Amino acid sequence: MTDKAPSNTARAIARLRELIFAGELAAGTDHLESELADLLEMSRTPVREAVLTLEAQGLLTMRPRKGVRILPLSPEDMAEIYDVLTELESHAAERAARARHNSRDLATLTRAVDDMEAAIRGNDLEGWARADETFHDELVRLGGNSRIVAITQMMADQVRRARATTLHLRPLPSKSTEDHRTVLDAIRDGRGGAARDAHRQHRQRSKAILVALLHDHRLRYL
Secondary structure, eight states: OTTHHHHHHHHHHHHHHHHHHHTSSOTTOEEOHHHHHHHHTSOHHHHHHHHHHHHHTTSEEEETTTEEEEOOOOHHHHHHHHHHHHHHHHHHHHHHHHTTOOTTTTHHHHHHHHHHHHHHHTTOHHHHHHHHHHHHHHHHHHHTOHHHHHHHHHHHHHHHHHHHHHTTTSOOOHHHHHHHHHHHHHHHTTOHHHHHHHHHHHHHHHHHHHHHHHHHHGGGTO
């Protein structure tokens, strides 16, 4: 009996995240807890626990007597998130370079850049986005600071959601892919300052593109 509840809660979290990222639970919409339980074909207890988890992750909020509201993607929020990520990831890039990782250590990071370049050649934006996510996750891990890893993971859902929603609105990310190769080369060569500066410039460019898209479109529901 004790093993069943966590399993149902995990399933509820995964399914609600999927529905939010797919837009089936649209930003700005309100839903009763009972409605979500019916949608997921679950009892209300695991749904309530899932909602609390997703609220902590910034995907929704619980409002007294009004149920669950799916939070919109705010350009202002994303600008703040990118500011934090820019500093933390740039520091991680510098640390990764100064750690002088060998080729085996850098295999995942290298493969991510190779996959991004292949995706650009094939005009595969979804494949590019997956490789981009792998690159940033691995970059932070290689930095070797567990606090940075924890903080960036807290923001990962919001970044993933914004990227998925704006992916087909932005130009082909050729420049972004070149930026990743530049950061990788600097890390491989042990050039800490160059890795830090290249990554900071990359994140600042990405922020400008994303925030402009969110402002221009307001994604039809803001």
